[in-house]
Amino acid sequence: MTTTTANATKLIGFKLPQLSEVFNRTLVSGAIRLIALPLAGMFTFLLLWSITAQNIDTSLGKFPGPAAVMEQFNSLYDEHQRSREKEQAFYQRQEKRNAERVAKDPSYEPKIRAYTGKETFLDQIVTSLITVMSGFLLAVAIAIPLGIAIGLSKPLNNAINPIIQVFKPVSPLAWLPLVTMVVSALYATPDPVVAKSFLVSLITVTLCCLWPMVINTAVGVAGIDRDLVNVSKVLRLPALRHVQKIVLPASVPMIFTGMRLSLGVAWMVLIAAEMLAQNPGLGKFVWDEFQNGSSDSLARIMAAVLVIGVIGFLLDRGMLTLQKLVSWDKSANQ
C-alpha cells in the first residue's frame, strides 16, 4: 500500500505540475489572444475617439465621445418604450370608444385606426432588416438560376458577361431616381399591399447585390471538376438531374461566397438608398437627425453608425453559419 501511494505521489509530484504548466500556458496564451488583445484594441479605440472628439467643435456642439453616444443609446431606448406605451394607450382608448358606440347603436361597425406615431429607432432597425432581407432574397432567386445558366453555357456567358460587367459597378444612388419613377408609374394602385418606398428600396438593393452572386455562381459552375462532369455523362444523367446532383452541390461553396458578398453590398446599399429616398429605415433615421440639427443629433447619428456596423457584422456571421450548416465543404473561410 505505502509503496503504491509513494509511487503515485512520486508520479503525481513529477507529472502533474508539468501537465498543468502546459495546460496553463496554452490557456493563458489563448485567453490573451481571444480576450485580452481585442479588449485592448477596443479600449485604445475608445480612448483615441474620446480624445479626438473633445477637440472637434462643430456647429452642433462638440463631436460626441463614447459617453455621449452611450447616453443617446439609453434615450433612444426610452423613447421607444414611451412610444410603445402611447401606442397601447391609443388602442385602448379607441377600443373603449368603439365599445361605447356599439353599446349605444348595435348596427354601428367599429372602425379601427392604426397608430400613426413617429417611428422609433428600433422600428427603423426592423424596417431596414425586413427591406434588406427581402431585396436580398429576391436577388438570390434571380441570381442563382441565372448564374447556373451562364456557368453551364459558354455562348450565354459570352452574351451576358458584358452586361454584367457594365452594371456591376453602378452605384445605388444612380439607380434610385430611375427605380423611384418606374415604381411610381407601374405601382399605382389606390390600395397598395406594400408601401411604395419599401418597394423602391427593395428593388434598388436587388439591382445592386445581384452581380456578385451571378458572377460567383457562374464561376463556380464553370469550374466544376471535369471528371465529375464526365461521371455525369457516363451515367447519362438527364439535364435537370445533372444540375441537381452534380452542378448545384459542386458549386455551393462558390454560391455562398457570392451570397456573403452580396449581403454585405445589400446592407450598404440599403442605408444609402433610405437616406437619399427618405424611405423608412436606418438611413432615414440618420438623415432626419442630420436635418434636425439638435445638440444630440451627432451622438444619435454615431449611435446609428455603430448599430449599422454591428448588424452588418451579424448578417455576415449569419451567412457564414448558414454556409457551414449547408455546405459539404467544411473548410469555409472566415
Next chain:
Amino acid sequence: MSVLLDISHIDMEFPTPKGPFTALRDVDLKIAQGEFVSLIGHSGCGKSTVLNVVAGLYQATRGGVILNGKEVTEPGPERAVVFQNHSLLPWLTAYENVELAVKQVFGNSKSKAEMREWIEHNLDLVHMNHALHKRPNEISGGMKQRVGIARALAMQPKVLLMDEPFGALDALTRAHMQDSLMEIQAELNNTVIMITHDVDEAVLLSDRIVMMTNGPAATIGEILDVDLERPRHRLELANDPLYNQYRSKVLKFLHERHSKPDVPVKKTVAKPLQTTENTTTGHAQKEAVEDAA
C-alpha cells in the same frame, strides 16, 4: 474468339489554331469478352485518348468503336470508367456515390431493397463495407479508388475502362489494389481496358499488353500476349522466367521508343495529315486540346 469490342481503325485529330493535331492514327484493336487488356506507353502518347473514344467522351475523327455490334456514339453506363483521381462526388458518402450510379442504371428494373443489396454487394467486393457512410475526404486515397471501382462495377458494364486507376497511390496500396482487382476479375470475368505506365502492373494483370508508340499520330506498336496461368501471385512470379521475359520485352519496347523518337512514323504521317480535310468540330475535342495546352 468472339469479339466484344472492336476499336476499328480510329484516327483522332484535334483542331488547333495551327491546323489539326493528329493524336491517334489508325488504332485498331479487337477485344474478346472477358479479356483484360492493358494500354501502355509514354506520357502523352494518346492512351487516354483511346480510352475516351471508347468511353464515348470523344468522337473519333475517322473509324469508330463497335461494342456488341453497335457503334458507340455517346458515353453510357455499359462502358463504365474508373478515373485516375477517383472522381467521387465529395458531398456524398461512399454508399451514396454508388447509389447515384445504381439508381440511374437500375432505377426501373430493381426494387429499392434489391438496389440496396446490390450497392452493398459491390462495396463488399472492394472490401469497403466498413466505411459505407464515410465521405471521400474521410477515407484514404486507396479507399477512394476502391469506391470508384465499386461504382463502376455496380453499373454492370460490358466493358470496364480504367484510366491509370492506381497511378496516384503509393506502392504498397497499389499492390493491394492490384490483388483486389485480380480477385474481382476472377469472380466476375469482366472485360477490362486499363491504361497504365507501370510495367509490372501491366504484366501481372493483363491477358494482352498493347504497347503504343509515341505521339503525335500515336498508334499500336506491338501487342504482347501474356500467357501466365491464373491466379497469379506477385511473389511467385518475381522469379518466374516467363514473367521476367514479358517484363523485359515491355521495358525494351518502352526504352527504345523513348531513346529514339519515332521518326519513320512521323514521316509517313506528315503527308496525309496535310492533305486530309479536317472534319473535327466537336466541342469535346476543342476542350481536349485546351487541356493538352
